Amino acid sequence: MSKPARITTVTTLKDVALAAGVSTKTVSRVVNNDRHVSDNLRQKVLRAIEDLDYRPNLVARHMRTKKTRLIGLVTDEIGTTSFSGNILRGAQEAAWQHGLLLLACHTGGNPETEAHTVDLLLERHVEGIIFATMYHREVCPPESLKNCPAVLLDCFVSDNRYPAVLPDECQGGYQATRHLLQRGRRRIAMINGKRGFPGAEGRAAGYRQALAEAGLPLDESLLVYGDWWQEQGFSQAQSLLQGPERPDAIFCGNDRIAMGVFDALRERNLQVPRDVAVIGFDNMEMIAAHSRPGLTTMALPHHEMGRLAMELLNHHIEGGSSGKGEPLRVPCPLVRREST
Amino acid sequence: MSKPARITTVTTLKDVALAAGVSTKTVSRVVNNDRHVSDNLRQKVLRAIEDLDYRPNLVARHMRTKKTRLIGLVTDEIGTTSFSGNILRGAQEAAWQHGLLLLACHTGGNPETEAHTVDLLLERHVEGIIFATMYHREVCPPESLKNCPAVLLDCFVSDNRYPAVLPDECQGGYQATRHLLQRGRRRIAMINGKRGFPGAEGRAAGYRQALAEAGLPLDESLLVYGDWWQEQGFSQAQSLLQGPERPDAIFCGNDRIAMGVFDALRERNLQVPRDVAVIGFDNMEMIAAHSRPGLTTMALPHHEMGRLAMELLNHHIEGGSSGKGEPLRVPCPLVRREST
DNA sequence: TTGTAGGCGTTATCAG
DNA sequence: CTGATAACGCCTACAA
Numbered sequence A, B: 001m002s003k004p005a006r007i008t009t010v011t012t013l014k015d016v017a018l019a020a021g022v023s024t025k026t027v028s029r030v031v032n033n034d035r036h037v038s039d040n041l042r043q044k045v046l047r048a049i050e051d052l053d054y055r056p057n058l059v060a061r062h063m064r065t066k067k068t069r070l071i072g073l074v075t076d077e078i079g080t081t082s083f084s085g086n087i088l089r090g091a092q093e094a095a096w097q098h099g100l101l102l103l104a105c106h107t108g109g110n111p112e113t114e115a116h117t118v119d120l121l122l123e124r125h126v127e128g129i130i131f132a133t134m135y136h137r138e139v140c141p142p143e144s145l146k147n148c149p150a151v152l153l154d155c156f157v158s159d160n161r162y163p164a165v166l167p168d169e170c171q172g173g174y175q176a177t178r179h180l181l182q183r184g185r186r187r188i189a190m191i192n193g194k195r196g197f198p199g200a201e202g203r204a205a206g207y208r209q210a211l212a213e214a215g216l217p218l219d220e221s222l223l224v225y226g227d228w229w230q231e232q233g234f235s236q237a238q239s240l241l242q243g244p245e246r247p248d249a250i251f252c253g254n255d256r257i258a259m260g261v262f263d264a265l266r267e268r269n270l271q272v273p274r275d276v277a278v279i280g281f282d283n284m285e286m287i288a289a290h291s292r293p294g295l296t297t298m299a300l301p302h303h304e305m306g307r308l309a310m311e312l313l314n315h316h317i318e319g320g321s322s323g324k325g326e327p328l329r330v331p332c333p334l335v336r337r338e339s340t
Numbered sequence C: 001t002t003g004t005a006g007g008c009g010t011t012a013t014c015a016g
Numbered sequence D: 001c002t003g004a005t006a007a008c009g010c011c012t013a014c015a016a
Helices: A013-020 A022-030 A041-050 A058-065 A081-098 A113-121 A143-147 A167-181 A200-213 A231-241 A255-267 A302-317 B011-022 B024-031 B039-052 B058-065 B082-097 B111-123 B143-147 B169-182 B198-213 B230-243 B255-267 B300-319
Strands: A070-075 A099-106 A128-138 A149-156 A164-167 A189-190 A250-251 A277-282 A294-299 A328-330 B072-074 B103-105 B128-140 B150-156 B164-167 B190-191 B249-252 B277-282 B296-299 B329-330
Touching: A013 A022, A013 A041, A013 A128, A022 A041, A041 A113, A058 B058, A070 A081, A070 A113, A081 A099, A081 A128, A081 A149, A081 A302, A081 B082, A081 B103, A099 A113, A113 A143, A128 A200, A128 A302, A164 A167, A164 A302, A167 A189, A167 A250, A167 A277, A167 A294, A189 A200, A189 A231, A189 B150, A231 A250, A231 A255, A250 A255, A255 A277, A302 A328, B011 B024, B011 B039, B024 B039, B024 B111, B058 B230, B082 B103, B082 B128, B082 B150, B082 B300, B103 B111, B111 B143, B128 B198, B128 B300, B150 B300, B164 B169, B164 B300, B169 B190, B169 B198, B169 B249, B169 B277, B169 B296, B190 B198, B190 B230, B230 B249, B230 B255, B249 B255, B255 B277, B300 B329
Parallel strands: A070 A099, A070 A128, A128 A149, A149 A164, A164 A328, A189 A250, A250 A277, A277 A294, B072 B103, B072 B128, B128 B150, B150 B164, B164 B329, B190 B249, B249 B277, B277 B296
Antiparallel strands: A099 B103
């Protein structure tokens, strides 16, 4: 076994001071870009820093300043979809701009692990925590989360005791339906996801609203619920298509459902979008961009949500308001492809 | 503007010691589970800790012990595919088991940002760094990476001066081809990705090897290169299918190419797998699991690679060997679906 | 402009 | 088993 390859000599402020023939405080000043240093000394110090390859020890600095510039990101799941990745990227980019670094933790959704994780982050004196989920839902975050600035991301608590950033499902449903209306469709069905999910309920609300505004009576038989999977989309579409009056457009609760609808339409030799227009939700790249025809869909703004959550948190940390109150709803943009 | 919601009273060892009527060192011993404390005092201290809701300050501890239990994870891209997510999850789970936390940084692949990021992590005294890429390739990591234990993940440097964890492309190509042979196929084509990529070259090597071992002469016209996209797979498949002797199986450089092949086969009314078996590579869930028929493919072991990289790094940190030398190749498992 | 003294919260050392 | 004291590397406060 060879020895671990640690940094052999850890250069400190003192070493630099010694080498440059100044006090540690002067070195500290140079490192922190304090103006009150003569050019002469500054040059000397900078040279010594260069020579010794000195790097400030942020651990020590943080202990003194009480600012770790660390943010905890607690997620339930990671990796199964691109969602968590986009959230992470959005949060990380915003953090970077504020000189913050992200401690990434995933918990598998286990409440005990969640509590343990938050405690760990608290012990490390993170300046704030983003508590994120993989899909829009209500959560019950660990008690100890209240001990530091926190923002919920893609999730919420009923009493709004934490600020939250959510996708605007209702706007998304509304805009999807409006889009179909604008394309001249009048008999618009909706094959939704599972009842009770904020995504499903919000999207349906938007759908109803758009139809109402267009002066179209809602045919309740055209709004059906199921789950979020392709098979369900397939069978629900089959039922809808064998009715007396075929819909000329189908708004799907997500992209997977839309794939099932595509299958059902293909089976009946109906063309998309000529015979029936189809619009999805979620903009899962792997599905929507590579289906034939390409699936028009509403994108979940995960990157933007991650960014906003971080900004909200930073604002709070910097002394601004906590952002508590009504959740911030981030619009879901329409992604036009060929299915409408 | 309301005041920031910081922890109001930060309880320290001293406070606990005062409350329990013991020295700080005794409290420290209790916190660190040192056996050399009488039950009597231990109880007192534990009660005080409970009462005051004391949490050890890891920043201070780390400054004293020189161990931050922090690992930097530097990635070029995050979020576009599930790859980075799986790597992150694998690394995080392994880190968790060793009491390590992950500092996640993505750089966009920009060398300056990479160098800056590594410096930042070094200043924070991470105990090691995992340098990861989104797809298997050669890299040129920043100079300063040599200042701490490091592992390359899904990437490598030509002189092996860092340990590396890579997918075993060759084994993958071999096993994919073997699988087709075992299903009775004899005229097996390969529509590969782009020339020069480790993924493409390794998979082709495995393909050749399997054919050779089976005593089948390689028909060079059956091994074609293109790019990694569906369109290319479509047109390459068209060419192959209009030749005099139709292949009875096609091994695709990745799953997107396989989708193009599906399209080409459908166009000619050929059935998968009856007329032509198709196998992919990468196991992109969104594609492979939801195509019709489901696509048999070789999975990239990102989760396992993330885990192994972390284990390798931890082993080094704990004083073991650095793991430098020939890269560690992680097998790509076969995922059976309906296309073969 | 520059330097000195002291302390952040913890653990290591060593004495009792 | 227990505790006083020093030290980790840096920054704040104050003094020169």
